[in-house]
Amino acid sequence: MADRVLVIGGGGREHALAWKLAQSPHIKQVLVAPGNAGTANNGKISNSAISISNHAALIQFCKDNEIKLVVVGPEVPLAAGIVDDLTGAGVRCFGPTAKAAQLESSKSFSKAFLDRHGIPTARWKAFTNPKEACSFITSTDFPALVVKASGLAAGKGVIVATNKEGACKAVHEIMQDKTFGAAGETVVVEELLVGEEVSCLCFTDGVTVAPMPPAQDHKRLMDGDQGPNTGGMGAYCPAPQISKDLLLKIRDSILQKAVDGMKEEGVPYIGVLYAGLMLTNDGPKVLEFNCRFGDPECQVILPLLKSDLYEVIQATIKRELSSSMPVWSEDSAAMTVVMACEGYPGNYAKGLEITGFSEAKELGLEVFHAGTAIKDGKVVTNGGRVLTVTAIKKDLMSALEEANKGVAAIRFKGAIYRKDIGYRAIAFLSNSRGLTYKNSGVDIAAGNTLVQKIKPLAAATTRPGCNAELGGFAGLFDLKAAGYKDPILVSGTDGVGTKLKAPSFRHTKSIIMALTTLCHNFFSLQQWG
Ligand code: AMP
Ligand code: GLY
Secondary structure, three states: OOEEEEEEEOOHHHHHHHHHHHOOOOEEEEEEEEOOHHHOOEOOEEEOOOOOOOHHHHHHHHHHOOEEEEEEOOHHHHHOOHHHHHHHOOOOEEOOOOOOOHHHHOHHHHHHHHHHOOOOEOOEEEEOOHHHHHHHHHHOOOOOOEEEEOOOOOOOOEEEOOOHHHHHHHHHHHHOOOOOHHHHOOEEEEOOOOOEEEEEEEEEOOOOEEEOOOEEEOOEEEOOOEEEEOOOOEEEEOOOOOOHHHHHHHHHHHHHHHHHHHHHOOOOOOEEEEEEEEEEOOEEEEEEEEOOOOOOHHHHHHHHEOOOHHHHHHHHHOOOHHHOOOOEOOOOEEEEEEEEOOOOOOOOOOOOEOEOHHHHHHOOOEEEEOOEEEEOOEEEEOOOEEEEEEEEEOOHHHHHHHHHHHHHHOEOOOOEOOOOOOHHHHHHHHHHOOOOOHHHOOOHHHHHHHHHHHHHHHHOOOOOOEEOOOOOOEEEEEHHHHOOOOOEEEEEOOOOOOOOOOOEEOOHHHHHHHHHHHHHHHHHHHHHO
16 A cells, blocks of 8 residues: 655755655655645645644644655754654654754754764854854954854854954844844854865664765855855765765764764754765864755755665664665766745745746756746746756766756746856866876877987978978968868877867968867866876
């Protein structure tokens, strides 16, 4: 008999969770509350209007509808104790309890926990008094430039200042102007860490840790990591910057240590644990823990899960993860680009028509909806982050190319999106590819010796019209000398993979362009070398 499950939330992450759960043969229906236009009547998936904040009503709904599992997407219901209440009433619910979710819902709890268990993180101090926070910022001997509202602030409660004055201003904004409301009653002032950020998530049943492939989010609004922090503007997985060895180190020194620490403190952590890490020169350090899948990381991690998500979650809840470890694809990669409304992460308009879904589908892309709704039979915008366009391909470069094509196909007025998602992976892959002459099989010294030896022989073959010297990058041959009217042949004569196949051009400009391309390719290779 097939089961019915309920996913809580309405973002791109929840659409991806519903999409993956719907692939399970054990499942006959996936309800999503409140869901979005992408989860409304989409095969096995449909939306439910049940309130997610009234836990008593939710429990009754689950019992009436024989819901076998509730999967919670966002942090707010977890922090509000949805797992405690539903589990207590006999409804199976996936995620940490409210107490365990403090790893995300209270930054001051989380930082103190990290220190108690010797898990690497930025130096810090928590304050409830703005004056004390500012005097700490000005007097401490490390760059205390990161100011965080301790409570939940939808991923926006962190200010990374460029100087001490800016950090003090941030303290006043959070504590006195109450930019993030009650979440900012306590602030955490933290050392500025430098490095590349990655998201390392795992499933855990409170004892065993099953790492997911590492992903990288792009938190800033604009290309080149400029502009304000957002919930995330795009992601890819796996992040090649994290080698297998480094992932094992992260599993042992961060994820497993955190799970063991929670168990030791009598608050077993069951669910998905997300470590936001900075890869510093002193090794990976924790920027934050989240108690759930990341959004948009979920949209690139789940497509790589070969196992049945429903089975993995059930094993996790039953504390049998060690005998049912999830299996991940080794030969595919996923890339997702978030499309947002003009004005996001500030104010934005709603109700703008979105088109291009069928074109994106024809390209083989998955469009996970986030802030979308259906109005008069049309799909319209209904939130800041509107949707994510996901490409799943054999490697990152092809995924990147495909996701960008999909973004061009989807249209709504004022759509904003980053055009450089994955740029750090591209840089990493180009650097680590080791594109040198030597390892592409070319011995330059031996080549030069050969050139010197055969130069006189080659010179003996020259004829009128020929303008080439052995050892140069290209040769020209003026066909007039052979009785033709105008054309000149240009041919690459040097460089690894920079040959031109006997092209002929009428105009000098074209000849120069051809030579420039040849020389450019040659110098690019030299730079990589
Ligand atoms: P959080 O919500 O704590 O992950 O912070 C949001 C974002 O602020 C992170 O993704 C980082 O880009 C940045 N951030 C947080 N803490 C630090 C830190 N200690 N040093 C540098 N950047 C940070
Ligand atoms: N993408 C970051 C987060 O989900 O918190």
